[in-house]
Amino acid sequence: MNLLIKNAKIIDDTSSHHLLTKDILIENGVLSKIEDSIENTSNYETLKLENLHVSQGWFDSSVCLGEPGFEDRETLENGLNTAGKSGFTSIAMNPNSKPVFNDNAQIFSVKSKTQHHAVNLKPIGALTVNSDGVDLAELYDMQQAGTIAFYDYKKPISNPNLLKIALQYTKHLEGFVYSHPLEQKISGNGVMNEEKLSTMLGLAGSPNLAEAMQVARDLFLLEYTKGKLHIPTISTRESIDLIREAKIKGLQVTCSVAIHNLFFTDEMLHDFDTKYKVNPPLRTQQDIDALLEGLSNGTIDYITSDHNPLTIEDKNVEFEHASYGTIGLESAFGALNTLFSTEIAIKLLTRGKKHYQIESFSIEVGEKANLTLFNPDEDYLFDKSCVFSKSKNSIFLDHDLTGRAYGIISNNQIILGK
Amino acid sequence: MNELSVNHLLGIKYITKSDIDLIFETADHFKEVINRPIKKVPSLRDVTIANLFFENSTRTKLSFELAEKRLSADVINFSAAQSSVKKGETLIDTVNNILSMKVDMVVMRHPNPGAGVFLSKHIKAAIVNAGDGAHEHPTQALLDSFSIRERLGEVAGKNVVIVGDILHSRVALSNIYALKLQGANVMVCGPNTLIPQHIHKLGVKVEHDLRKALNWCDVANMLRVQNERMAISYFPSTREYTQQYGVNKNLLDSLDKEIVIMHPGPINRGVEITSDVADSGQSIILDQVQNGVAVRMAVIYLLASKIKN
Numbered sequence: 001m002n003l004l005i006k007n008a009k010i011i012d013d014t015s016s017h018h019l020l021t022k023d024i025l026i027e028n029g030v031l032s033k034i035e036d037s038i039e040n041t042s043n044y045e046t047l048k049l050e051n052l053h054v055s056q057g058w059f060d061s062s063v064c065l066g067e068p069g070f071e072d073r074e075t076l077e078n079g080l081n082t083a084g085k086s087g088f089t090s091i092a093m094n095p096n097s098k099p100v101f102n103d104n105a106q107i108f109s110v111k112s113k114t115q116h117h118a119v120n121l122k123p124i125g126a127l128t129v130n131s132d133g134v135d136l137a138e139l140y141d142m143q144q145a146g147t148i149a150f151y152d153y154k155k156p157i158s159n160p161n162l163l164k165i166a167l168q169y170t171k172h173l174e175g176f177v178y179s180h181p182l183e184q185k186i187s188g189n190g191v192m193n194e195e196k197l198s199t200m201l202g203l204a205g206s207p208n209l210a211e212a213m214q215v216a217r218d219l220f221l222l223e224y225t226k227g228k229l230h231i232p233t234i235s236t237r238e239s240i241d242l243i244r245e246a247k248i249k250g251l252q253v254t255c256s257v258a259i260h261n262l263f264f265t266d267e268m269l270h271d272f273d274t275k276y277k278v279n280p281p282l283r284t285q286q287d288i289d290a291l292l293e294g295l296s297n298g299t300i301d302y303i304t305s306d307h308n309p310l311t312i313e314d315k316n317v318e319f320e321h322a323s324y325g326t327i328g329l330e331s332a333f334g335a336l337n338t339l340f341s342t343e344i345a346i347k348l349l350t351r352g353k354k355h356y357q358i359e360s361f362s363i364e365v366g367e368k369a370n371l372t373l374f375n376p377d378e379d380y381l382f383d384k385s386c387v388f389s390k391s392k393n394s395i396f397l398d399h400d401l402t403g404r405a406y407g408i409i410s411n412n413q414i415i416l417g418k
Numbered sequence: 419m420n421e422l423s424v425n426h427l428l429g430i431k432y433i434t435k436s437d438i439d440l441i442f443e444t445a446d447h448f449k450e451v452i453n454r455p456i457k458k459v460p461s462l463r464d465v466t467i468a469n470l471f472f473e474n475s476t477r478t479k480l481s482f483e484l485a486e487k488r489l490s491a492d493v494i495n496f497s498a499a500q501s502s503v504k505k506g507e508t509l510i511d512t513v514n515n516i517l518s519m520k521v522d523m524v525v526m527r528h529p530n531p532g533a534g535v536f537l538s539k540h541i542k543a544a545i546v547n548a549g550d551g552a553h554e555h556p557t558q559a560l561l562d563s564f565s566i567r568e569r570l571g572e573v574a575g576k577n578v579v580i581v582g583d584i585l586h587s588r589v590a591l592s593n594i595y596a597l598k599l600q601g602a603n604v605m606v607c608g609p610n611t612l613i614p615q616h617i618h619k620l621g622v623k624v625e626h627d628l629r630k631a632l633n634w635c636d637v638a639n640m641l642r643v644q645n646e647r648m649a650i651s652y653f654p655s656t657r658e659y660t661q662q663y664g665v666n667k668n669l670l671d672s673l674d675k676e677i678v679i680m681h682p683g684p685i686n687r688g689v690e691i692t693s694d695v696a697d698s699g700q701s702i703i704l705d706q707v708q709n710g711v712a713v714r715m716a717v718i719y720l721l722a723s724k725i726k727n
Binding site: 194195196198199200201202203204205207271272313316317318319320321 | 431508509510528530531532533535536550551552553554588591614615616617619620
């Protein structure tokens with residue numbers, strides 16, 4: 001692919017062009033020139049976009065795409081296109097499929113189906129056979145086939161001995177275990193945060209305690225095994241405190257937070273709107289403040305959109321019957337860029353890569369073109385026209401955002417959205 | 419003001435003090451009507467009401483049906499303890515099927531909190547919530563306040579304690595909203611396991627000693643222990659519950675003052691209250707039942723007049 005990008009402000013603090021506006025010439029997928037002004041002598045295609053900014057390609061650590069099994073929610077092809085249009089050059093895909101990915105053939109299959117796409121897909125394998133939480137899946141074999149993380153998607157590991165064994169077994173593998181932070185017995189039938197509003201709505205609440213207890217337990221097991229643990233999508237201030245202490249002790253723990261858990265409090269559920277029904281649930285402003293602080297001091301390693309496409313039938317029912325989850329790829333940048341400065345938003349969208357063995361390419365001459373294109377200053381109402389996913393269950397629908405991705409340049413291809 | 423601020427009665431938290439006043443004034447009139455030899459008015463002759471009960475009910479359903487018939491509305495009844503959901507039909511589809519037969523108003527009981535609110539966003543008919551999970555039971559709270567007003571003259575300034583299973587109770591929640599809205603002081607009393615962790619944030623007092631609670635109050639609303647809603651045991655035995663939270667005649671007589679006893683029914687005699695308490699002069703349990711019909715007539719009448727307008 002050959003392309004001349006005109007007038008792009010470069011946001012990449014590893015680059016000597018950081019914060020400068022340049023023309024960028026891409027030849028055969030490689031950055032061949034970065035200069036104040038480049039003449040289009042070879043008559044390449046030219047890209048000019050309003051208030052264009054470029055950064056290193058973004059990464060999302062928790063994305064569901066439905067295929068195989070839930071193609072009515074999303075397909076691999078459209079899901080990857082959605083990621084690209086939303087600015088992501090790489091994603092880690094959850095084994096939220098039917099059947100779940102729990103052997104090497106399934107990992108090979110999804111890798112080979114998607115290998116030529118602009119968006120780099122890292123499949124996450126199931127931790128246990130059929131994600132039943134009983135017997136470990138063939139973790140080594142799946143790792144050999146190309147996965148490095150193991151997760152029974154959104155299913156807490158209720159048996160502590162199973163997690164102990166999983167941490168011991170993966171200690172010397174190139175891979176790590178995800179443990180969903182929820183103590184199910186304490187959470188009970190809880191469908192939202194346990195607080196004043198859950199009391200007012202007569203909905204069973206899941207208290208912060210249910211998350212913190214599981215995190216505390218997992219960290220004890222981690223300390224014992226000296227393994228590698230990832231705690232996905234934490235949502236409470238108590239979890240932050242526990243993980244901060246564990247990191248000070250030198251334990252190999254990472255954690256993430258879902259963008260919507262930074263953006264919304266549980267107050268959004270006041271009229272039982274199921275688009276706000278997510279797992280972990282929306283919490284209080286105090287929790288959000290602690291999460292933001294945790295992101296800035298590094299206790300939280302990276303963010304995720306926790307993208308989970310669901311059909312109308314999954315969502316447009318009574319609150320207790322509705323499925324948990326929201327799509328998030330399309331709104332990820334707008335939401336983060338609304339909460340943080342653009343430079344910090346970009347950092348949060350790129351700093352997870354190293355944990356998933358995804359190569360980063362500086363915006364320098366000679367490097368591979370792995371770029372996200374975006375406009376950080378566009379103010380807009382996030383509505384259904386902003387959604388590229390097959391499912392439209394976005395928690396951000398009807399909210400104002402600032403900043404929109406134009407698309408990506410990756411693997412010698414370009415994908416543009418709106 | 420002669421009309422409600424809302425088009426549905428989904429819960430007490432969605433209405434105003436003026437709405438309650440209007441409902442009570444209208445109910446005063448209907449209470450007089452149902453004590454006449456001819457207990458019926460032709461007000462709603464052109465209105466069709468569907469009673470949709472997705473959860474079992476005898477008393478509430480009878481009370482609504484009687485209220486509707488006293489107003490001369492056409493009434494259809496649909497009972498399906500979640501059977502349609504199990505067959506795969508959604509709530510919206512079930513209700514729309516019924517509405518397509520030209521129904522103007524829906525009275526719905528449903529096991530899921532917020533079911534009425536959800537439905538109100540998707541269908542074109544006035545909705546009366548007859549109980550949605552542990553959320554609200556607004557007509558029960560209205561008839562409870564109406565009965566307090568009838569017995570004590572007014573609700574404002576009165577001390578009301580709600581005793582029992584607050585955690586699983588829509589009656590408790592609607593009563594808290596209704597009583598607070600009218601300026602009463604509200605306390606909840608029961609074993610700690612049946613009091614929601616954050617209930618104090620609704621501006622109610624919490625007391626675990628029944629004698630103290632009864633000495634504080636003017637009115638005690640005794641709730642039924644809802645064993646059917648409990649996934650696990652919240653107290654060791656019914657016997658032990660009654661020892662701590664059952665009201666008997668000796669306890670009542672030993673109080674500093676004569677308090678009013680209420681119960682939304684059905685009563686577990688000998689558990690939350692003994693028979694001699696339930697049948698005593700201090701009890702207004704049967705007044706509550708009679709007032710239920712008048713209050714529900716008022717609610718239906720006022721919502722129907724908004725449809726006509």
